[in-house]
Amino acid sequence: MTHDPTFWLLARASGLTAYALLTASVLAGLVLKSRPLGRRLKAASVTDVHRFLALLGLAMLALHGAALVLDRTVTISVAALFVPLLSSYRPTAVALGVVAAELMALISVSFSLRRWIGGRNWRRLHWATYLVFALGTAHGLTAGTDRWALPLYLGAVGAVVFATAWRVLTRPGGHHVQRGDRRLAL
Amino acid sequence: MFNVVIDGSLCSGFGDCADLSADVFELDAHGKAHVRVGTTADPAVLEAAAACPMGAIRVLEVEAA
Numbered sequence: 001m002t003h004d005p006t007f008w009l010l011a012r013a014s015g016l017t018a019y020a021l022l023t024a025s026v027l028a029g030l031v032l033k034s035r036p037l038g039r040r041l042k043a044a045s046v047t048d049v050h051r052f053l054a055l056l057g058l059a060m061l062a063l064h065g066a067a068l069v070l071d072r073t074v075t076i077s078v079a080a081l082f083v084p085l086l087s088s089y090r091p092t093a094v095a096l097g098v099v100a101a102e103l104m105a106l107i108s109v110s111f112s113l114r115r116w117i118g119g120r121n122w123r124r125l126h127w128a129t130y131l132v133f134a135l136g137t138a139h140g141l142t143a144g145t146d147r148w149a150l151p152l153y154l155g156a157v158g159a160v161v162f163a164t165a166w167r168v169l170t171r172p173g174g175h176h177v178q179r180g181d182r183r184l185a186l
Numbered sequence: 187m188f189n190v191v192i193d194g195s196l197c198s199g200f201g202d203c204a205d206l207s208a209d210v211f212e213l214d215a216h217g218k219a220h221v222r223v224g225t226t227a228d229p230a231v232l233e234a235a236a237a238c239p240m241g242a243i244r245v246l247e248v249e250a251a
Binding site for chain 1: 196198199204240242
């Protein structure tokens with residue numbers, strides 16, 4: 001009798017979806033800063049999308065972890081979801097994902113704590129998102145079993161590298177400045 | 187010279203403006219940004235407006251009096 005593959009399929013699907021959501025959130029954050037479409041994109045809307053994608057990604061990570069614990073294809077304990085290197089299945093590869101997930105959760109929570117930790121520290125911590133993305137990519141490539149997903153990882157890395165280069169090479173436009181119009185409307 | 191206005195309904199207290207242009211912006215007790223001086227010659231307000239994640243800052247370039 002073969003075991004039920006439901007949780008194994010759910011674990012793989014949720015992991016890939018979480019990675020896609022993390023990538024999309026990083027891209028939205030970079031679009032927010034480089035503003036390639038100027039005033040056609042409202043900053044507040046992009047910020048909302050950025051945060052929503054990150055929170056949805058975290059929810060998908062929780063599903064990813066729960067499905068892995070419930071699955072019988074690989075043996076991963078609840079403790080191994082939180083403590084790196086406890087997993088008997090590809091311990092190093094799984095540890096990359098554990099650290100990435102915990103760091104991502106910390107960065108998300110820090111938004112609510114920025115009044116206590118200060119704006120500068122909050123922004124410094126936000127740079128760690130690049131580490132989350134790198135660890136998540138390495139985790140997906142080394143712990144994942146879906147070889148067909150390689151184009152997803154390559155596309156995600158390419159998109160983030162491109163958007164980062166765009167952010168570095170371009171200054172935000174002066175769309176927030178109005179000249180000679182005293183009827184300042186907000 | 188630049189006239190600076192903050193849309194209080196949009197401001198979410200990220201604080202980028204106060205960090206980039208402390209002479210013009212400050213955060214109140216509720217964490218919301220306020221303008222210390224409405225008009226300034228400091229071009230840092232342009233950077234502060236561009237950095238606002240909520241797009242809550244509008245800058246109007248005016249002739250010096």
